[in-house]
Amino acid sequence: MRQIVLDTETTGLNPRTGDRVIEIGCVELKNRMLTGNNFHRYINPERESDEGALAVHGLTSEFLRDKPKFSEIAAELRDYIEGSELIIHNAPFDLGFLNHEFKLLGLPPFVSHASGVIDTLVNAKEMHPGKRNSLDALCDRYGVSNSHRKLHGALLDAELLADVYLSMTRGQNSLSMYDEVETQGSGVALEAVALAEIIVQRASDDELAAHGGLLDGLDKQVKGTCVWRNYADA
Structure with missing residues (x-):
């Protein structure tokens, strides 16, 4: 264009x-x-x-x-x-x-x-x-x-x-993981550059157990179910 x-x-x-x-x-x-x-x-x-x-x-x-x-x-x-x-x-x-x-x-x-x-x-x-x-x-x-x-x-x-x-x-402009950056040298040309690969780190069993204990404590404080239970499986 x-x-x-x-x-x-x-x-x-x-x-x-x-x-x-x-x-x-x-x-x-x-x-x-x-x-x-x-x-x-x-x-x-x-x-x-x-x-x-x-x-x-x-x-x-x-x-x-x-x-x-x-x-x-x-x-x-x-x-x-x-x-x-x-x-x-x-x-x-x-x-x-x-x-x-x-x-x-x-x-x-x-x-x-x-x-x-x-x-x-x-x-x-x-x-x-x-x-x-x-x-x-x-x-x-x-x-x-x-x-x-x-x-x-x-x-x-x-x-x-x-x-x-x-x-x-x-x-x-799209859901693809690209960003526009200036190329070195000219300072004016734009090129699409792929972002670094995203690494998903899963919680360990010990971390999940500790998180569950924290939620139990919050339940006791509010004398019911804390709001974070809604996101426990997210």
């Missing part, structure tokens, strides 16, 4: 009032393994960022002035995500901007090129109701280091989200 973890940075909060995408970061997963085939572009929005947005991402107009316009990277982005499942934190925000950018170019909606969308914010709220579920909070919860994250950046946030998503969905 091919999945794309995606994040954007924008000039503000609302594409309907003229805000634009200024950065796109995508991280590719194949069969739950990071491939290194990432997509990252800065974009000239042809307008200033709001003060609040600038404080979040730090991408100035001067820095973005010589970057390509969205129309110049749209086809490349479309081809990159074609047919994949998208993983996005707070998906309506990013998809709202990307769909709007495609609409401005007279193209079908961005999301129409994906096979589906996973919103990790929705998943996190279901898994951790009443808790903070921002990307930073999830990094703390799942032990994903984000100490190098001083400002928001689309590629960095996509990389962090990929690690968070793998941790969120790493639970046991």
